[in-house]
Amino acid sequence: MANIKLSAEKLDELKAVCKSFNNDKGELINVLHKAQGIFGYLPAEVQEVIAKELNISVAHVYGVVSFYSFFTMLPKGEHPVSICLGTACYVRGAEKVIDEFKRLLNINVGETTPDGKFSLACLRCVGACGLAPVVLVGEKVYGRVAPEGVKDIVAEYAK
Amino acid sequence: MAKYKMHVLVCGGTGCHASESDTLLENLKTIVADKGLDNEVQVIATGCFGFCEKGPIVKIMPDNTFYTQVSPADAREIVEEHLIKGRKVNRLLYVDPENKEHISDSKHMGFYKKQLRIALRNCGFIDPENIDEYISRDGYEALAKCLTEMTPQQVIEEMKKSGLRGRGGGGFSTGLKWEITSKSVSDVKYVVCNADEGDPGAFMDRSILEGDPHSVIEAMAICGYCIGASYGLVYIRAEYPLAIDRLKTAINQAREYGLLGQDILGTGFAFDIELRYGAGAFVCGEETALIHSMEGLRGEPTVKPPFPSVSGYYEKPTNVNNVETFANVPVIINKGADWFAGIGTEKSKGTKVFALAGKINNVGLIEVPMGTTLREVIYEIGGGIKDGKKFKAVQTGGPSGGCLTEKHLDTPIDYDNLLASGSMMGSGGMIVMDEDDCMVSMAKFYLDFTVEESCGKCSPCRIGNKRLYEILDKITQGKGTRDDIDSLRNLSYVIKDTALCGLGQTSPNPVLSTIDNFWDEYIEHVTDKKCRSGQCKALLQYFIDPENCVGCTACARNCPVNAISGERKGIHVIDQATCIKCGACLEKCKFNAVFIK
Amino acid sequence: MGQVKSLADLRKIKEELQGKMSLREKSNNPESLVQVKVAMATCGIASGAKQVMDFFIEEFDKRNIQAIVTQTGCMGYCFAEPTVEITLPGKEPVVFGYVDTKKADDIIEKYVKNGELVEGIIPVNYETIEKK
């Protein structure tokens, strides 16, 4: 028997989430949203549990997780940095902002810094086009970010 | 009940929210209470005003004063000066860019003058979290009218007569769609609202859901009545937390009032709505993919027919309409199909909401009658091109659309004209580009998006779009040939002809449209190895002007690839073959000797 | 609020609510309505402008007159406070001085309803308050 490692508390929480959706496999995406809310990401063990609870194959769960860009199997940094790559932001220079973050944090998009402080991701249009280009750090929105402003944003969280 | 003498409306849309409008709202409320005005002044958060460029927006009624770019710190002045002393805070008023005058009534602003707000009628006017405000604006009147005075078929006829077409992009007649679903025989049917707005740079659906969620709920119930469904689902992007919250609140309020649930308005009609979340897949805007996603599957589209109207959610007849389409429905029922059909052009009735963005002065959400010209939208509403640059193109229809250029400026915007011009209506993204934008790069940007968002099911889209992207990339790297342009064309036509779903079939549009409209630019890229906008870095060349070079060696020392040679105090030269165009020399030169050509 | 059980219920609720919203509805198109601006600077408030403003709001409501009552800063006629500027649809604004509730009643009955002039008009040569 292969074991899946999860703490009792988290396991119960996860099972309760599945139950709240009647263990209905049609609710898989809703369940995954909640699970990612609890764990911050969707490690393999979590997907195994969900598969078991909803009575579907793990491959199915992973097929769904790997399809949707909102779901991730990698833990995010303490301060997840997301740069909007909607057209409005692109036209107003978001690419240069990304490059600057990559340079300063020395990581690529989709990666987390070795100290676990920052992770870098791209988003598709957060709808704040009036503020383009837009950067999110966690929930906080930074509008009209110029490449020169990037170091200030990083400094704000680097402490 | 307090009888307020003044209403302070604070924009609570995502754009303004991002600029701390929530703190501003709190500040206003606190200060109003401190001053003992809370019985006279009501401070409320509304949906988006549309004028996102100038957010956060605060509107004061009844003075009809429109404040722009208000920061939380401005709250005190607004309360003390305007609310107490009746003096408008001039520095927060909108300044007319032409005559530099302060304008306080939004009606007189260029941005609003040409607009006609039907779908957005309540956005920026009511508190979206208060069903009473919606009801007082004829809310649920249309539902009541349908349930008590009209048969489902009559409502369908009215919808058909109105000429309303799907606002999600396809432009299919809404009434006809309802009719087909109503005629599909099944014990269970579904109404689905497609709120998976994924076009990069489009946010009209989100604004409606945030600003006027009840209009969508009401319309879904009307649709349910017409087609014989008692269950509705809203498929909404998880990236829209605010819209989700507002929608949930609204659904709960409607349930409390008995406007959702069993026996609505005593007519025996039952209808309820649940939410399903998207998870970041553009293709889920395609209705079959959306339905699969709602079933907990990968969002892969399937071949139509069967259409969802016949076999949709769990193989039951399902009517899918998008948010903006639904938002129009209650107004049509209330004011009549004839009124609606009186607006717009021959085949495109009513208005269309656009998200205006890019190199334009007034970024924001606008709603104009069909038939408005691009010139009116860009120059009158949009306030022209940013920084006085030259207009180059406007991209409509997002990654499925194409570019419209100078020659299309006076074309009235409607479904058919846009299609004829090589673009499409799409969901309403409108991105304005100026002379600094490279059209090859623009096409590449959209293909990058499509490659990222392709579901991978069919080979033309999965591999073909990747190849399109690679060829475009090659061209922007200065390695393209004339043959590449032909390849782009052939491949584009094949993908359009063979891809499985709407996403794939339209994905080459940005390529074809830019080739058609900006042929010269493509040729320049491949034959002259030049990018006139300067956006393609690889096509730039850095030079040192011998006139200005003093031989300080700063450039040579900072060049990461040692491409610069020259003696101290002598003139330096850049070896073009070695140069990687990083721009370090330009940055380091204090004597303006480095220039780009 | 309880359940809405019928169309009649819905209409009733709507009517009740409309009073609340009319302030916003009306002010979207002030040109077609009677506009009343009460000067509410320090001098105005000191001489009872607030009571006058409340009076206007309540009476318009009672007498079913579609009007917008707003406050404004000092009009510069401190000698004649409280001052009130009235704009009838399609007409030039008229400023009344020394307005108390009795005078206000007069203004409503005579000027607003019938267009008859009332004593106490301040001859003005300004354009509008806004442009001052």
Place this chain on the structure above:
Amino acid sequence: METIKLTIDNKVLEVAKGTTILKAAKKAGIHIPTLCYLHLHDLNIENKPAGCRVCVVEVAGRRNLAPACVTECTEGMVVNTHNIRVLNSRKTVLELILSDHPTDCLICAKNGNCELQTMAQEFGIRKLHYEGEQSTYREDTSPAIIRDVDKCIMCRRCEMMCNEVQTVGVLSAVNRGFMSVVAPAFEMNLDHSVCTYCGQCVAVCPTGALTEVDHTNSVIRALADPTKTVVVQTAPAVRAALGEEFGMEPGTLVTGKLAAALRRLGFNYVFDTDFAADLTIMEEGTELLDRLTRHLNGDKDVPLPILTSCCPGWVNFFEHQFPEMRDIPSTARSPQQMFGAIAKTYFADKINVKREDLVVVSIMPCLAKKFECQRDEFATNGNPDVDYSISTRELAHLIKQSNIEFNALPDEDFDNPLGESTGAAVIFGTTGGVIEAAVRTAYEVHTGKKLEKVDFEELRGMEYIREATIDFNGLPIRIGIAHGLGNARKLLQDIKDGKSEFHAIEIMACPGGCIGGGGQPLHHGDSSIIKARQKAIYQEDANKTIRKSHENPYIIQLYEEFLGKPLSEKSHHLLHTHYFDKSKDIKVVE
């Protein structure tokens, strides 16, 4: 029946409503190329994701091209299957697929047997106009199957087989866009998954993305080792299919040529798994009767129905997915393993060869057999009872490499004592065969009467779930049969829910049974081949003089000389096994 008139390539034809363009065209003798589409008509399996877009045709009045595989004909439709627009699109789409496919055809396991390669050849592809990055993935080698998904073209056939037909659920499309591919969860290796190694994914893969682990070199090495005595056993379904690899008509029996070929390959003893199949009937049949008698005598703890256990894919399936029911299947080992156990004890002693010096090779229609022979419980001191299991396809390669002209071989017999078999053993190769063989023996043992008629037609056929009642002299025995693991799941669920009324159930993992196994010559979507193999199997049975396992003289001799009687202690030790709980358990870690 409602019909529709349409025109395809200027031919007017009338088809039933609901007919696709592809099927209508086929009827009119027009071949439209397909790649992802798969229709195993006789097994009622259809895969039509409409993903490859190779089958596009032009339909007059339609904006874009229509995929023929899923587009239904409509009244008055005018279809053109090969004008320049269609040909250009089709060719470009194929070029695109090839542009994301390795071009190592010459050293690919599927060389010469690849549907993509065949199509490229038919289309006359000489140049790829659109080259670029290729999607690449980690290669995964399990005990039985190799996944080289760089070669995956996303036809989704394997995914459909694994999920819809077999309900094993190991494979799913994963990722999105250019990187999408079919893989197990977390793109981990198959041996970390609940894969049963049934090989049905391999059986339908049009390219070299899914292939068997090739053990032919190990066999060649063993044959070349002078210190080894190499024994070969060959499963019943092999003789009904091997001929296809040498251009013979499907359904041609090649038993004699097979024995001849094996002898020429250098095997010291050419035996038959059929012998072990007869042995299986002795053990399993006796177990059935034992359980039945105890049950009838009121022992309610005896689990019924008894389930067959000779299919290793099926064993893997219930160990992973229904571990709580692992006391229901018969404990009898599969014929392959019974053969190995007897060969390395009884026979090794007989010829006076040490166990370590005896190599047992099996020729199987199956890929799960590769895994089965590697199970720890089937080895003694690390020496497996069966050393190598190779598939029918691998044997064909082996014969071809060894310069043996198969078609010209004479018919030869198997060697004794482990080469003699009855008709009952032969039918192990098809669905319904094991249970029919068991009934033949159990009936006579139970009733003490001789069977008038050994053909139990009611147990034969291709229907997925079949049931029949056999009269055991007044005692009605309810028999269930399922092939395809999805159907097995249905029966298992019934048992779990207490709804099953069967005394015995035969289960085969592969649709059709072993004749449709994952190691058989590829059918390329033509399911009539599987039917022809079934016919051949029953024909072989009918040709046999002895048709009941308990009448096999060498089996009788084996019991007399070595085992004693069925279910004896020695039998238990050598011929029976136990099952494991391989389900994943959620363990809490503090």
